[in-house]
Amino acid sequence: MASYRQPGVVLTDHHFTAPLDHGDPAGEQIELYGREVTSAAHADADLPWLVYLEGGPGNAARRFVGKQAWLGRATQDFRVLLLDQRGTGRSAPQNRQTLPQRGGPQSQADHLALFRADSIVRDCEAIRQRLTGGAPWTVLGQSFGGFCATHYLSTAPESLHTVLITGGLPSLDAHADDVYRAAYPRIRRKVEAHYARYPQDVERARRIAERLAEQPAQLPGGYTLTVEAFQSLGIVLGGGEGSHQLHYLLENAFVRTAAGHELSDAFQEAVRPILSFAANPLYAVLHEAIYAQGGRPTAWAAERVRAEFPEFDAAKALADDQPLMFTGETIHPWHFEVDPALRPLRETAELLAGRTDWAPLYDPALLAANEVPVAAAVYHDDMYVDTDDSLRTARGVRGLRTWVTDEYEHDGVRASGPRVVDRLLALARQEL
Template structure:
């Protein structure tokens, strides 16, 4: 299907790929992708770029003239990939751990290569946002011959960082972001404590029937890593109360933000992005600081086993989640030797204050991968690609071209 809207033309594609690429005759799944181009250039033979969304478990953006693609579309057509299990691809569904072993970055890369060859594209560029940058490193490890140039926004993973090492650095950053939030909105400290005490003393139900617990309320802190994160929580608290009960507006928004609606794959796969040769064993839960039990504290981009008991969307995945967390047989996602010898040009923006992807790990990786140029900035939070897309994309493309 072809659709033209202000600023771009979109064409839908569907591909059938093996669930397990090592067993091409076995079960298959559907992978959806949407091609976008400048309407004035839709018929031109433009080079291709594939967009690798963050997550894991996030569908590709739905096009509506976003500024963050505008500069890329001046010279390229872009394929917006709904990674397996997301969006219009075969959706995530309750299944065993053996099924979800095939949903990591290596499988996504092999889907990309299947699609690239099906479309007859000799090579293409990649744009990797957040987890999409992790996938980019796996792509460079497994199939660099398919790549012309790579652009990464806030997504250079630590090549051998374990989940424990990641969370050892993440928890202090969340604490710092929370402190910065209260410096900006000091009056919110009393509001947060009031809600925390209310949730501890009362059974509060969300619109879908889930109980809103204090620890689920704390996960709103995952917003703090975005450019508008403090404001989104501040204004949510501004309308939190209707008399002596929490308002319907507040409860509905909290349910939506914290309920993994449409993204159970994120909860299942998040810690597994750091699993190479060892079990994660619920790393975020094991490393959780005890002071997070106190009112007024927040957590960030962490997945906890209690979520699979307390969150309606995740309950059907509980057994699978525990099996995946206990699995110690994960293979490597990156090839350090091949990455060290990399010849594909890579331009990466590293956000100095990134709450989700540790800048220290990112710079260590940049030093270990050949042909990488980095732009280090504290001008943006983790969503710099969306917040100031034209500037960010233009800068990275100029870096690849050797113009800056």
């Protein structure tokens, strides 16, 4: 194990192995990676473990520097493991470069079906045995990491000392259709709030959409910026600074040239990393699968449900001289046409969208009998996770304590510094 230092912390690299398919423990093994973080002042102390599960799906654990965000507060009490969930970061990454080794699209889809919350939690169990010697540990789950933590409570509560969830209490029984039927009105509210804050952006967004409707732009790296792709910039509106970020993008969109106004290089370069899934392709490929259970396909739920909300139809908005509606955390078939990181995975994604043999993710009866201290931050009108669903689930988990707040958006655990984690620890410990 390699150890090294950053300001105020000691970092140690850990490598683990786990079965690719936990149903076949003697079969193929994959390598998992986690970064241990301890306070430099407590590096040799016998502290309990906390494992952090990042949001996603498909996102590696955040690469903090020193005691950024919540990490400084957590290292006062814990040895923290920043786990790259399977398929991400340094844990058997899955992408257009690696997946062809699995064979054709059907083999790839079967393979990726093993990369959901149920497998991630069983990975955690294998790692916990090695790190703690079998002692229970604390889980901090952000967004999709909270979905994983809820599955953990449903399958191995005896392994958990405490569970902290930030913006990630899932519905226990909603189909993907239900998730997006609730999501589009929330997205609309975020867009309307943005335009109320920056009314000049109504015309700016329409102007950009009109230009892209005439001729999609080819971004650096081969991404095709269509009107629909431009609308998906609304994903940033779920973060605390997202509205301001979008405003600054839009104000810098055009440059005057000898041939007239054109989309600026600066704008195109700025939107590319927001839209591209090159760094986290599983976010797109498995996104709707995180809601799948009980024999029904997801079948491109976000795309189908969008038809129920005509205000998101860009062509109609432009024709009727209405404000352009941005979209949010929704994945569509066209993502696999415009993004070069996803194009080779289009057929694989289609097969996953049609899959019906998804196992249940949550056990309502076990959650109703829960004895593990659980505290959850629920962000009022969270764009990514439905607040009503979260509160309904909170009522279904015995002893779970919530902090419902509109001080922060979905990224509150990062934006608040130590405050969100400190508040949740106090709730879980009955100090509040």
